[in-house]
Structures are given as C-alpha cells and as structure tokens.
Amino acid sequence: MKYRKNLARTGNSNNFINEIGQRYGKLTVIAEGENYRNDACWVCRCDCGSTVTVRGFSLRRRDTKSCGCIQKETTANRNRLSANPKKEELRNKAFDLRNSGLSFGQIADQFTKQGVPTLSGKESSKWYASTIKWLLTNNLE
Numbered sequence: 001m002k003y004r005k006n007l008a009r010t011g012n013s014n015n016f017i018n019e020i021g022q023r024y025g026k027l028t029v030i031a032e033g034e035n036y037r038n039d040a041c042w043v044c045r046c047d048c049g050s051t052v053t054v055r056g057f058s059l060r061r062r063d064t065k066s067c068g069c070i071q072k073e074t075t076a077n078r079n080r081l082s083a084n085p086k087k088e089e090l091r092n093k094a095f096d097l098r099n100s101g102l103s104f105g106q107i108a109d110q111f112t113k114q115g116v117p118t119l120s121g122k123e124s125s126k127w128y129a130s131t132i133k134w135l136l137t138n139n140l141e
C-alpha cells in the first residue's frame, strides 16, 4: 500500500510541471516538446530569435540558459579582447592550406604570391615558413 502511494505521488500528474511562459536566462518556454526518453522537454524561444528544445530538468537546474548563443557571445568577446582579428583570419587561412596538405614553406609561398599583408601591415611582404609555423602554433590567448 505504501509503495503504491509513493508511486502515485511521484507519478506523471504530480511530476509534470507546466513551464510554459517561464523564463530561464534568455529562454522563454513557449510550448511543450516531445518527451526525450522519460524526460519532459520544452520548446523555448531564445532572446536571439532561435528556438530550441530543452529537457525540463536542464532548465530547472539552470544548465541551459540560451540556445547556445551565450557561449558564442562569450567566445566572441574573448576573441575580441585578446586576439588580433587579422591574425585570427590569417591563421584560419593558413590552417586551411595546411589541411589541404601544404608545408609551412608552401603556405608562405602562397601568401607571398597572393600578396597577403604580413602582420606588420606591410603589403606584398615576403612570408617565411617560420612565420607560418609561428602563426599556426602560437596560442591566441
């Protein structure tokens, strides 16, 4: 008897918390989502305009506070504060070439040929393998 009572107390009807209209960080719950396994899920609209489906316990534990854009903003802010955007751009470019199988020297030749401005800002300067290597291995933090 005791067991049945406990079951009833923790059963679906009592476990179900209506979250519609609740706000969690940047998320506003707008609709009930489909359950994920046995967890209630909620469709939330983020302040940035995206919608995401989040599990109820993630919301209530405050694990999920946005569609993921908070994290993107934080990363963007960090990059803006501590990294030269031009360097980041060059680094990505060099990474792409590196991924396509070019050596540091070949990447340097490509950069020189394309007239990619060096970090000192001089147009049509010569790039060296060592500079590419430094660009790719130097930590932007």
Ligand SMILES: [Zn+2]
Pocket (backbone or CB within 6 Å): 026, 046, 047, 048, 049, 050, 066, 067, 068, 069, 070
């Ligand atoms: Zn968002």
